[in-house]
Amino acid sequence: MSNELRINKNNFIDQTVRISFKFNGKKLFGFKGDTLASALLANDIHLVGRSFKYHRPRGIMTCGSEEPNAIVQIGSDPASTEPNVRATEIELYEGLEAFSQNCWPSVNFDVGGINNLLSPILPAGFYYKTFMWPASFWEKYEFFIRYSAGLGKSPTKADDDLYDHQYAHCDALVIGGGISGVISAKLAAEKGLDTILIDDKNFLGGSTIYQDEESFKINNANSNQWLAREIESLKSYKNLVIKSRTSLAAFHGYNYLLAREALTDHLSVHERKNKIRQRLWKIRAQKVIIASGSIERPLIFNNNDRPGIILSSSIKKYIDYFGVKTGNNISLFTNNDSAYETAISLSKSGVNVNVIIDIRENSDSNIVKEAQKLGIKILWGHTIVETNGYKRIKSFEAMKLSSDGGNIVGNKIKFNSDCIGISGGWTPMVHLYTQSGGKLQFKSNDNIFIPDETKTPSEQISVGSCNGDFELDDVVNNTIYNVKKFISLDKSSYDKINVNCSKESSKKNIWLLPSDKPLHKTKPFLDFQNDSTAKDVKLALREGFKSIEHVKRYTTTGMGTDQGKLSNMHALGIIADTTGTNMGELGTTTFRPPYTPLTFGTIVGRNVGKFFDHTRKTAIHNWHVDNKAEFENVGQWKRPWYFPKNGETMHEAVQRESKAARESAGILDASTLGKIDIQGSDASEFLNRVYTNAWSKLAIGKCRYGLMLNEDGMVYDDGVTTRLAENHYIMTTTTGGAANVLSKLEDYLQTEWPELDVYLTTVTDQYSTISICGPNSKNIIKKIIPDLNLSDENFPHMSFKDSKIDGVDCRIMRISFTGEHSYEINIQSNYANDVWKACMDAGKEFNITPYGTETMHLLRAEKGFIITGQDTDGTLTPSDLQMDWIISKKKYDFIGKRSLYRSDTIREDRKQLVGLLTDDPKEVLEEGAQLVEDINKEPVEMLGHVTSSYYSPNLNKSIALAIVKSGKKMKGKKLIVPMEEKNINVTITDTVFYDKENKRLNA
Amino acid sequence: MFIINCPYCGKRDQVEFSCGGEAHIERPKQPTELSDDQWAEYLFMRKNIKGVQFERWNHTHGCRKWFNMVRDTSNDKIHATYKMGEKPPIK
């Protein structure tokens, strides 16, 4: 194939640089500057896809981001292939491979096309109505629907492109590089504002840059020439940054905006290597000037979706900008003057303009006269009632409109055309304005919604056609006037500007054009991508839907990847006409970000892989790595899970570690426990208020276990707190709870008890904690700190000593989470690795065994100690945990106290913590497994679930903790754990399985 | 994304802050003297206003101070921020 539809115009397209690409496997070429769409059209390819529901052949319809049909899959590499790319927006590059979507097996022969024949039974809501019932049928439908109606294919491998995020702050952000954006940017720059101008194309100038007509003059030059000089002049401003290929995605409150800059998408694959593909700009602007323009509306008539039916302004851009004829015998169908500009462009480029069908009775504007002068035939007061041609428009039939526009009269006139340009007027792009919270007003003479300047939510202004100005003189003069006012600029280089242009002299709008056939026998498409027709909207109204948001969802109008940019206004118009409502009262659907789809890569930027979240490692981490620890993620922390030796399984390692810790000595890196330093003259009173037990009488040098509740009485965190001095404590929290406990305590201090003299400092990272437990722990500490008197009298359980190891200050606590005689060494983190090694050396003769979190959990479960967050879930009170002993009866108040005797918390049938033993001691329960009493009585009542479960090597049997309804009263009771293969019989026991008398603490 | 004027640090981006719910709900000084219903009122009941609302905010990734904010939830306009313990500058 060749570019036989290319005319010799070189303004924007470099016809000396050929670019080859493939479409559906076929080798084609275009030129530098082409989009995929313009290159396809130059190769006479209109048919690019199938519609979503009826699988009707669909062609390129627009030249921009509103494109509903030309949605393609780019590339076939499993990591970089990208679905749902608009062919109208992708710049052609060497080696580009694109595929049609939503067709199977091929775009020319599509199995789903049968849906088109079935369309009488595929009305609005069909999917809802049919596939809701019976549920079992869904599996059958699903296969067919997914196979035949998918919108593209997701990549199957991780994206290996680079993406970036960057912040930008500016005085003024101008969105859109059309004529009003260019004028605005220049004014802002003249004022001296730090200005950013962004535009989604690779060139500035919007549609004016190729508006080369005598009817549109600025300062006596054709508008395109004037604008080209203005764009050139922008380069001299040092305070103006121009970002092209950058599309605005979202406009949030307080002038915070997100924009996506495409950096390499236009380059050939080998030129992209090692470059950042796309960058997300996070822009905070003092002032925002929206110049996002408008998009042309289609007209809604029978079979208005055939390939070759294109928006009139797009035909003009293809011929004037890309030098591509969209057909050889083109007709136009319009309700306004802009189609005449297209007709003139086509005619000047030597393309035959067959006829202009205009629904208006007449127009005597300059541009119409100019078209007439060129001999172009105009059929006033007519409408198209039918189009013909399956894969490409061949002909159409027109009839005269009745005087009220509601019907047709007279005879059909048939025209042959291989392309029809349609123009239903213009829709201002108010998406960004409304995203920012702005409210709209309806302007009925143009049937448009425009920003209500009295309801603008931030320092912003909309100018140009997105503000409802469509005539060139209005666009230029109003933009200058309004922007000068907005940025307080008195004098500008535009003060003597003179604009001369053709003005539209008559307007007429019919949302749904009549046909000679009854409505139910026609196909007037509204939403081309989602295949909803005017009929569907009317059906939805008949079925009782009234709100535009409901009609939208029921008919899926405006719910495609184009977000209804072309269809929303017509849907509204038809609803208004049918229900006799004013469009302004109906309001619009909500415009949500992003304006055009963003890649996931852009959204996440660099926050992938190891940058996804912080990784926290203890000071002893490298030793764990060197000694082959398997790690577990606990919050952001990496904690040793277990230390397998000689190919041990996890179970084998944990059994060995657990036995060693009780028989001789175990060592644990407990540095991740949260540590909060508490100081101040009211420190004791503060602890009294935040823990359930009493603290005032805790002697200096002693430690105490504390339970912290939420105000609702539920257990929140626990840990040991040590009194270091009269007004100085150190609190430990759970690893995962550290940050939240600190902020909760800060909250109470700052807001409820500001009178307390208390200061909190987190010292989790500053101190590392090494825990040594087991009968030989004392011998090991003795070797490391020979001076310390370790007798039970001098250094009893639940006390602490200041000491030194090799001259380094440390705190030694005698506290135990295993039930064994234990010590915790707290030392500044930069010495922790050395101290750990010293412990290992000293412990060698005692077979000191490093253990991880799994063994820690097992050992504490043998003792029935809870882990908050594992055995508790925010619904258990201390009493539910059988920990009534820790609630002070004497204290007047503490956080959560009042909730402990609410009617709900004193119920006896609450779920309560119990121990479980399996009848078969070898059977280990699954954590999370349900507990039931009677398996045969349906519905089977779930009494609770297993929270912790292990095989205890020290008891030689399986043990578990569980929460069970009325558990406290059920000791000795038999329950059943129903599993998939069998029912496991268990007995409820005490929660303490090992050393119930706590003899080993002082062993 | 708001710009929030921390009473201690000045204007900062919203990402530095976290919201702590309705403001000016004082923890009862004598909880034990409250009925279940009165305690439940303090514990659970919160307004959810469309319009001007008083909120607690924390400058989590900044000075870590709690302060109060008057915000219109219908348009996210922040009318004022003020220190804990101070009277709201707006009714």
Ligand SMILES: [Zn+2]
């Ligand atoms: Zn602050």
